[in-house]
Amino acid sequence: MKTKLIALVAMLTICIVALSGCTDISDSYKPGSFGATEEEQQIVDAVTEKYGDMTASGEPRLLEVMMTSSTVNFIPVDKVLKYSKDSEELYAWFIYDNFNYDTISVEWIYLESDYSIYTFESETGEDFGRGTFILEQPDDGWPLGDYRVVISGAGIEESVDFEIIDGATVSEPFDLLDGATVDSHKADFGSSGTSDETPAPQSGFTAESTSHSFVGEWSSNWGDMEFWESDGKIYGEYTHDAGRLEGVVNGDVFIGTWSESPSYAEPNDAGDVEIKLSSDGNSFEGNWRYGSDSSTWSGGWTGTRVGESTTATSSASSGVTPGWYLVTVEDYGDKVISTNDYYSYDVDYERGNVWTSNTGDHGETVQVRTISDEPEDFYAAEEEIVINVRKEGELIAPDDLGLYDTSSIGIDFADVAVDRGTSSSYSLEDETYGAYFKMGWGDQTGDIKEGTFKANAPGADAFGGSFRILYYYSNGGTYRTNYIYEWKE
Secondary structure: OOOHHHOOOOOOOEOOOOOOOOOOEOOOOOOOOOOHHHHHHHHHHHHHHOOOOOOOOOOEEHHHHEEOOEEEEOEEOOOEEEEEEEOOEEEEEEEEEEEOOOEEEEEEEOOOOOOOEEEEEEEEEEEEEEEEEEEEEEOOOOOOEEEEEEEEOOOEEEEEEEEEEEEOOOEEEEOOOOOOOOHHHHHHOOOOOOOOOOOOOOOOOOOOOOOOOOOEEEEEEOOEEEEEEOOEEEEEEEEEEEEEEEEEEEEEEEEEEEEEOOOOOOOEEEEEEEEEEEEOOEEEEEEEEOOOOEEEEEEEEEEEOOOOOOOOOOOOOOOOHHHHHHHEEEEEOOOOOOOOOOOOHHHHHHHOOOEEEEEEOOEEEEEEEEEEEEOOOOOOOOOOEEEEEEEEEEEEEEHHHEEEEEEEEEEEEEEOOOOOOOOOOOOOOOOOOOOEEEOOOOEEEOOOOEEEEEEEEEOOOHHHHHEEEEEEEOOOEEEEEEEEEEEOO
């Protein structure tokens, strides 16, 4: 693994953008643009409100250190803690303050083997600005596991940890603007604009008067949703791809825009949306489209207000207790020994009892048996799921191996490929070990670990009416069990 990491190809894009009176650092010096546009000014106002006057003198600071999937005009489009192994670039972003042409060092570390991948060094401008540092994907791909970026300079240091996973990149909205006195939703979501006259629906709905409101929490086929009102507009968020909504209401119809990660922009990640309330205000149906020029609308966006009983009559007549029912179990266990130039992998896969072995070319070995409870056949909406997991390890010279046996239990859409995930996913977690239950490098020989992993089941009819509980095991190879549930009532 260490030999492979030497082949990492690194490329630096440095965009340390200055506020008024400072400079950008890229290929050449030029006047700073921070604050020149409406969106940039919102960032200036938010930073000032959160941290104080950035032009005032003081001790050096590194602020808002984070990972992101990309930047637009030096502003992160999101915040990332888990990158897909297919990511072409990794972005580290931060704000510096009270620097005086000091050198900033940015070191990338692969924590699984404590390997220093690459270190960038760059001179700041005077006082304050922003930095973006990009590491390109190596020719042989990203090794899975934990990473860290350490940013230091002027006698101070900050770091941020992230993971490379065998699944989709997991991101959340860029939250620097949260709590700012400026119109943060406009800056964060992008203004759709409204005129003095409320627009009429275009997707086939007819606006009718209603005494009900969109404001509140909802369960939809695009994940959990929430609407709120501010300054005469309606804003919303939903869990699928960290989605966002913004618009106005005409009677019982919400008319506005949707946007999703990673870009939150047309043509692929944003467009128009119209959502119509039911007569009792406890459910909705919606139409959406990519962009705003197409005449083609897609339907099928449905939701139910959380906390309202709208199915009691049908449930009673059907005789079915509303809830999540286990319908399918799928095993993905690779029972074939696989090797590479450095390690030999083996597995004895049995549902609920998985033994993995990883042996290095110098005889170093990590052998771990993971024994897991199976989930229940039925869960009520938002009922707590509790899974007990035990690891029994035999570790021979693990410090030389630098790898872990890792297991986790996650919840996601049922129709996503077993080796993929969405931003709506979430994990069962243990109070001690968190979401990822590891044994290996740094553990003592003969360790036994026990954990209780917990999370609530999805709400009623969430995830489009079906979800999965995915058991994941990895120690060189990857092995999974997929439990598929459907909502019935």
